[in-house]
Amino acid sequence: LTEYVGELWSVSATRDGSAATAWWWVIGWWLIGRAIVFVTAIIVAAVGPVGYLRSELAHGPLSLLNSWDGRWYQHVAAAGYLLVPGRQSDPAFFPLYPLLLRATHEFGLGFPAAGLLISNAAFLAALVGFYDLTRLHLGSAFARRATRYLAVFPLGYVFSMTYPESLVLALTVFAATAALRGRWLPAALCAGSAALARPEALLIALPLAEIAWRTRDSLTPRTRGLALGAVLAPAAGLAAYPLYLARALHDPLAWNHAEQVWGRRFTPLGVVHAVQNLPTQSAQSYAVVRDLAAVLLYLALLAAAHRARVPTGWLLAGTVIVILPIFSGTFESIGRFGLLAPPIFWGLASLVRRTRADRMILALSMVLLVAATVTVPFMFP
Amino acid sequence: MRAVLVSLSLAALVAGGIAGGGLAVESALPSPTATELAKVGAANWFVHDRLVEATLGTSRRPVRAQCMSGSLPVFGHRRLSGADVLVLNGRGAAIDVRGRVQLVTRARERPPEWWVAEMELVGCPGLDAAVLEAAARDRSARVDSSSLAGSPMLAIRLSKRLTGLTIYVRPRTFEPVAVAARTANGITNRWRITLERLTRADAHAILGGVSR
Numbered sequence: 001l002t003e004y005v006g007e008l009w010s011v012s013a014t015r016d017g018s019a020a021t022a023w024w025w026v027i028g029w030w031l032i033g034r035a036i037v038f039v040t041a042i043i044v045a046a047v048g049p050v051g052y053l054r055s056e057l058a059h060g061p062l063s064l065l066n067s068w069d070g071r072w073y074q075h076v077a078a079a080g081y082l083l084v085p086g087r088q089s090d091p092a093f094f095p096l097y098p099l100l101l102r103a104t105h106e107f108g109l110g111f112p113a114a115g116l117l118i119s120n121a122a123f124l125a126a127l128v129g130f131y132d133l134t135r136l137h138l139g140s141a142f143a144r145r146a147t148r149y150l151a152v153f154p155l156g157y158v159f160s161m162t163y164p165e166s167l168v169l170a171l172t173v174f175a176a177t178a179a180l181r182g183r184w185l186p187a188a189l190c191a192g193s194a195a196l197a198r199p200e201a202l203l204i205a206l207p208l209a210e211i212a213w214r215t216r217d218s219l220t221p222r223t224r225g226l227a228l229g230a231v232l233a234p235a236a237g238l239a240a241y242p243l244y245l246a247r248a249l250h251d252p253l254a255w256n257h258a259e260q261v262w263g264r265r266f267t268p269l270g271v272v273h274a275v276q277n278l279p280t281q282s283a284q285s286y287a288v289v290r291d292l293a294a295v296l297l298y299l300a301l302l303a304a305a306h307r308a309r310v311p312t313g314w315l316l317a318g319t320v321i322v323i324l325p326i327f328s329g330t331f332e333s334i335g336r337f338g339l340l341a342p343p344i345f346w347g348l349a350s351l352v353r354r355t356r357a358d359r360m361i362l363a364l365s366m367v368l369l370v371a372a373t374v375t376v377p378f379m380f381p
Numbered sequence: 382m383r384a385v386l387v388s389l390s391l392a393a394l395v396a397g398g399i400a401g402g403g404l405a406v407e408s409a410l411p412s413p414t415a416t417e418l419a420k421v422g423a424a425n426w427f428v429h430d431r432l433v434e435a436t437l438g439t440s441r442r443p444v445r446a447q448c449m450s451g452s453l454p455v456f457g458h459r460r461l462s463g464a465d466v467l468v469l470n471g472r473g474a475a476i477d478v479r480g481r482v483q484l485v486t487r488a489r490e491r492p493p494e495w496w497v498a499e500m501e502l503v504g505c506p507g508l509d510a511a512v513l514e515a516a517a518r519d520r521s522a523r524v525d526s527s528s529l530a531g532s533p534m535l536a537i538r539l540s541k542r543l544t545g546l547t548i549y550v551r552p553r554t555f556e557p558v559a560v561a562a563r564t565a566n567g568i569t570n571r572w573r574i575t576l577e578r579l580t581r582a583d584a585h586a587i588l589g590g591v592s593r
Contacts, residue, residue: 080411085425095407102409185395192399196406225388229395236396240403247404248412 025144026131029151030124036152036366037160040373041065051377059112064373065119066112068380069093070162074111077101081245083254091245092258096197097164115162123159123166127151129173130342136180137311138346145358146349153345154368155294155335158381165339168198173342175204175230179211184226188233195237200340202234203317210313263330270327277330287332287379294335298322301347308350310343318343336381416524419535422555423548529559 041064044050045057056067066074076090077098083091097118104114130150134143150156159166171194178187191208194201212219212227219227246252259265267273281288302318318341325334338344352358413421527536527549534549549559561571 076410078411080413082413082417082421084421095410099406099409188395188399192403196403221384221387222391224384225391226395228388228392229399232392232396233399236399237403240400240407243400243404244407248410250418 022131023128026127026147027124029148030127033151033156033369034120034123034160036369037065037157037373038062040157040370041160041376044374044377049374049377053377057377062116063112064376065116065157065161067161067376070112070115073098073101073162073164074115077105077111077114081248081254083245083249083251083258085257088261089258091249091254092262094164094197094199094255095241095244096193097167100167101162112162116160119162119164119166120160122170126159126166126170126173129170129177130345133173133177133180133342134346134349136177137314138308138349142346142349145352146345148358148362149348149365150345152362152365152369153339154365154372155339155381157369157373157376158336158339161376161381163336163381164197165336168194168201169340169342171197172201172204172340176207176211179208179227179230182215182223184223184230188226188230191230192233192237195234196240198340199238200321200337202238203320205231205234206317206320207311207313208234210311259328263332264325264328266328268327270329273329274326274331281330281332285379286375288330290375290379291331291333291335294338295322295326295331298334298338298341298344301344301351302341303347304350305343305347308346310346310350314341314343314346317341333381419524419550419555420522420537423537423550423557425555426557534558 042061044064045061048057050057053064053067056071057063059066072090072093076093076095081091081095083089100118101111101114104118105111109117127147127150131143131147134146138146159169171190175187175190175194178184178190187208191201191204194204208227209231212224212231215227216224241255242252245254251257278288278292298318299322302315302322305318306315318338321341322334322338322344325331325337348361352361522540523538525536525538527534529549533552535552535555537548537550539546539548544562544564547561548557549561550557557574559571559573561569563569
């Protein structure tokens with residue numbers, strides 16, 4: 001891993017003049033995006049609107065970023081899992097993020113502070129990895145555009161919340177960049193870890209398989225085995241969770257049982273149910289309208305990514321990340337799930353050729369990032 | 382052939398290492414205790430619609446009560462999702478929706494306060510999954526080894542608003558078989574229970590006297 005990080009640094013240096021310049025540029029955009037989210041969160045906590053989070057927002061100036069599922073992750077970190085039949089319960093939340101919360105808590109940080117630290121540090125790492133991955137696939141200028149869009153993406157406030165999305169994105173892009181450099185063991189470790197944090201990370205196997213296939217002629221039997229291991233790693237990481245649930249709760253399907261009570265039940269007719277449920281769900285919360293709009297936007301951006309000749313493995317993975325959750329009978333939260341699909345941001349970057357359009361998209365994204373952060377008290381991500 | 386074997390072995394080693402490593406790391410999370418699992422296992426039996434019949438004696442008079450839990454499409458268009466319903470001698474019903482007790486009678490009379498105690502005495506809503514889950518989480522309820530009619534049992538002891546409840550469950554399956562209840566003023570009740578899924582027709586028949 002150390003060798004891989006050193007290589008990442010040196011490649012940045014050769015392509016962009018100096019490693020320090022490239023990294024400071026990424027850090028700068030990370031600071032801009034996170035400053036927008038943090039300042040908005042502080043203002044919301046101070047003057048409202050409080051929405052459904054009246055009591056939670058009283059806990060501190062950044063409590064907005066610890067709300068909704070963040071409370072569940074903190075609960076798992078503190079007390080572990082317990083499946084409560086027929087009720088919303090915590091096996092719906094994958095274990096890597098609460099494990100990191102618990103580990104950070106050991107250094108004396110409270111769980112809310114630990115969550116903010118992990119998520120935002122992981123997002124910085126994700127931006128670095130995403131920039132590097134995009135540059136390897138599509139060139140430096142494209143990478144700069146796409147990284148800027150990711151840094152200030154309207155739904156990207158989730159990357160600063162006590163949610164695992166930033167961690168999973170970081171592990172996913174590092175797995176792919178490691179694979180592109182022939183570092184299959186770090187790729188396997190990152191991919192397997194990502195699947196221990198979110199089930200969508202299973203789909204990193206598709207781009208990894210594509211990379212392995214394209215480089216198959218240059219692989220030795222040893223590296224071929226490691227490459228195959230990296231392709232299997234997400235499934236292995238994912239399998240570790242039901243194995244743990246079987247041991248701890250005597251129910252390997254506890255995740256599935258918990259998800260059903262959270263309103264997600266995968267069926268072949270799930271898409272039909274999702275459309276049928278739209279009027280009812282949109283009457284209860286505008287979140288489903290937001291997520292439906294996100295699905296349509298993501299599909300359009302994936303089509304744009306296809307035209308930009310983004311590798312097929314990534315396109316497939318991105319499409320499945322957006323489409324598959326609809327089969328659970330709802331559009332809810334797909335806006336958040338799609339944040340884990342790099343080709344969506346590549347598609348956006350591919351649409352922009354001129355500086356003026358680039359600036360317009362950045363300005364619009366920042367305004368929408370503020371607006372989306374303000375809506376957190378009213379609708380869960 | 383040897384090259385293929387080397388590749389496959391390494392792939393299996395990497396994948397196995399990831400799964401094993403993940404499992405080892407997950408062990409750092411606190412695991413539920415046997416006591417917590419017993420409470421949740423007992424709660425599992427109460428998730429679905431159920432019928433509990435009990436005859437209890439209060440200081441006033443014997444009462445025959447039917448207690449149901451689950452989603453019953455009764456009372457017009459209202460859907461009582463997760464509600465507990467107690468029907469007392471066909472005169473009326475006490476409904477507990479998420480901890481808020483509503484009392485319904487045909488005569489629109491103000492229902493007596495002791496109905497709430499009777500609801501809890503009959504184990505409704507005291508046996509509800511949420512109560513057991515809450516007890517499991519805050520670790521306030523005790524689980525002791527016990528026996529009932531010569532059979533080994535686990536006794537889960539819970540505190541309710543007005544009563545104390547002891548639920549006797551089978552040690553392996555956590556199936557509830559009996560309940561003992563005691564109010565603050567000393568009224569006690571103990572009864573065996575059977576759990577069965579209710580059909581909608583059953584629910585309507587039972588609630589027919591008070592539905593509107």
